[in-house]
Amino acid sequence: MHDIAKSRYGVPGARISNSQLGESKVWLSALGLALGILMVTGLLLLILIQGLVVFWPREVVQVTLRTSEGKTETTAGEIRKVQHRKDVGKGGKEVEEWLLFTGNKDVTGNGFRYLDVQNISEQTKPADLIIAERMEYGDAIFRAVSLKLSDGTVVPNDDARLLAELDRLVGEANKRRKEITKIEKGKIGKINTQLAKLDLEEKELKAESSRTEERLGHIAQKRTALQSEYQKLAAEAQALRKQQQENVLTYRTPEGTEKNQNVGDIVSYYRPNALGFGGKIGWFIHGIWDFIWSEPREANTEGGIFPAIFGTFVMTILMSALVTPLGVVAAIYLREYAKQGMLVQCVRISVNNLAGVPSIVFGVFGLGFFVYFLGASIDQLFFSSSLPTPTFGTGGILWASFTLALLTLPVVIVATEEALVAVPRGVREAGLACGASKWQMIQRVVLPSALPGILTGVILSMARGAGEVAPLMLVGVVKLAPSLPLDLTAPFIHAERKFMHLGFHIYDLGFQSPDSEAAKPMVFATTLLLITLVVVMNVAAIRIRTKLRKKYAASTF
Structure with a gap:
């Protein structure tokens, strides 16, 4: 072998030592690592630049x-x-x-x-071109011709008051829109929930043989009062919607077409060619703020993604709360109590193999077991009066969290086992020597020392679970969810509700959007936000792990 190496280098008598060959392999490994880091950094920079440039005002x-x-x-x-x-x-x-x-x-x-x-x-x-964000049909690019106010006054384009009046009217329209949402989704939504409960109560009473006309009459009185309140709120919302249509902006497109636009349908507007650097910074921050806190519009290609952010966060936290105790208990049993042998070895191999099962398989299992079997059984036992409309017998954030908990369970089990093994044997023996039982020793000595390692598994499971999409498409995620899974309406946590997810939102924009060109910027912006959310949750968990590691310095993990 040395002669072959010598002939290749063409140096008579030269020999290549094993250390030199090993050094070349080290450099090849370093090169592979550098290329990997470079590719990941390049990908993140691409997403960062493309995601932020969406909000920067471009000149027209x-x-x-x-x-x-x-x-x-x-x-x-x-x-x-x-x-x-x-x-x-x-x-x-x-x-x-x-x-x-x-x-x-x-x-x-x-x-x-x-x-x-x-x-x-x-x-x-031209400095007079205006870009207006509208509730429907996307953005409009135009020149203002005139503004007709609710009292019949017409403000022409050559009047300096036009932009000032338009600013005021757009601000008032946004306030009215928020008030309409508050009435329709908040107050009227609560009334609809109460009316649905009354309908179920009446249905249950009619099914009983011992029903009383007094109780049915009481339900009828409640329904009448709620319907009366409903009519008042609906009339109030209708009056506000009518006010949204009282002021009309007439504009001319660059192609020369004149059109009328209700000011109440304009969300915001600006003149991009007249903005300075400070103005662009202001609109950049305004765009990011609206994107984070507003709801989607126009098949998710316009507006914001707050419901998707909220749904992703709640599902990830719920998934972590489910998988952590289950994974820790399983790891403790396998490592501390189970008799080490062929059976336990087979169980460990099975757990490791579960980590390689395609995620869609977990989605099919979640749909069949959690939704169709467990959810349908819960409906039969506790919500029979609501049938045939399912409550838990359909996809929801609870079943999605259970499915992803099973998906990430192997990660937590393996990480917890490694953390338990890393606890020094002397620490265990010291606890037992002090008279503690085996469970007391595990609870008060081993687990605190292994917590940093356990949290490592939880962090990895959070990172994987937050980015999964395929199983969620079967067990609860939707394109647009009318209500959040967590709100101020009792019982506050609505585990049966469907939800939006950032990962599915990216898939929907990239592959299901009717306007692919308009959706591309939103894909990058949503991807950047998903990465940011995962990083924030992981950083928070890492900080907790660091504090625990300092507290329990005896751990060698």
Whole structure:
């Protein structure tokens, strides 16, 4: 072997020692690690840049195009992408194209347009162009023509009051929109819940042979009072909606089309070409804030993702609360009580193999066992009056948390076993020598010393569970959830409700969205937020683990 190495290097008498060969392998390992770190860093930087650039206000370019008939047309929009392609009709010559976000989907039918740069005869950046975020049809790009107020006053575009009045009216419209949401989702939602309970109570009374007309009459009185309150609130919400339509903005698109827009349907607006750096920073922060705290609109391509953030956080915490005690108890039994032998070895092999089972298999198991069997049994025992409408016999955040707890259980068991093994034998013997029973020794000596290692397993399970999507699609996650699984309505925690999840939100935007170009920026922004949420939860768990490690310095794990 040494002669072969010598002949390859061409140096007579040279020999390559084992240490030199080992050193080259070390460098190859270091190279592999460096490449891995570089790829992960590059991916994170790509997500960070693409996720944050979504909220940065872009300037709007107005261009004049030459058409094939020798005429000209005008359009305007944000340059979202610049690409080059070979034009077969021009002999394979490379042509530069712009992907322009033109907005005004309700006018043109499409919010994006590809432009051949060679057909542009003129381009400018007018300061009077406005971008308005609307409740429907996405953003609009236009010039204001006039503003008609509720009292019939018309403010023309050349009046300095127009933008000031528009600012005031948009602010008032946003306040009314919040009040409408508060009435419809809050107050009316509570009334609907109470009416549903009364319907169930009446159904149960009618099924009993010992029913009394007095109790049925009492239910009827309650229903009448609730319906009366419902009508008042509905009328109040309707009056607010009518006010949303009283002020009308007339605008003209860059293509020359005039259109009327209810000010009540405008969420916000700004003039991108008139913004300075400070103004852009302000709108950047405003965009991030709205994205985090508002609800999605327009098939999830507009608005925010607060329900998805909340659902992901609650499900991950609930999953961790379920998997931690189960995994710790299983590991304690396997390591401390079970007689080590072939059977325990088979159990350990099975647990390790469970970590490699595809996640969709756990989803099918959760659907069959938790939803169809366990959930349906709970409905038969405790919610029979609600049938055939299922309560727990359908997907919900509870069954999703149980399914992911099973998915991440092997991680917690293996990490806990390793942490228990790492506790020094002398510490155990000292506890037993002091007269403690085996359980007392485990409870008061071994477990505290192994807590940092146990938390390592919990952290890994949280990271995996928060990013899973496939099983959730079968056991409770939905495209849009009308209500949060945790709110101020008794019993406060609604484990039977369906929920939104950041991972599924990314899948829905990337593969199910009707407008793929509009969804791309949202995909990166949502991905960045999911990574941030996982990192925040992991950092919090790591800080707890660090404090415990310092407290129980006897642990060697």
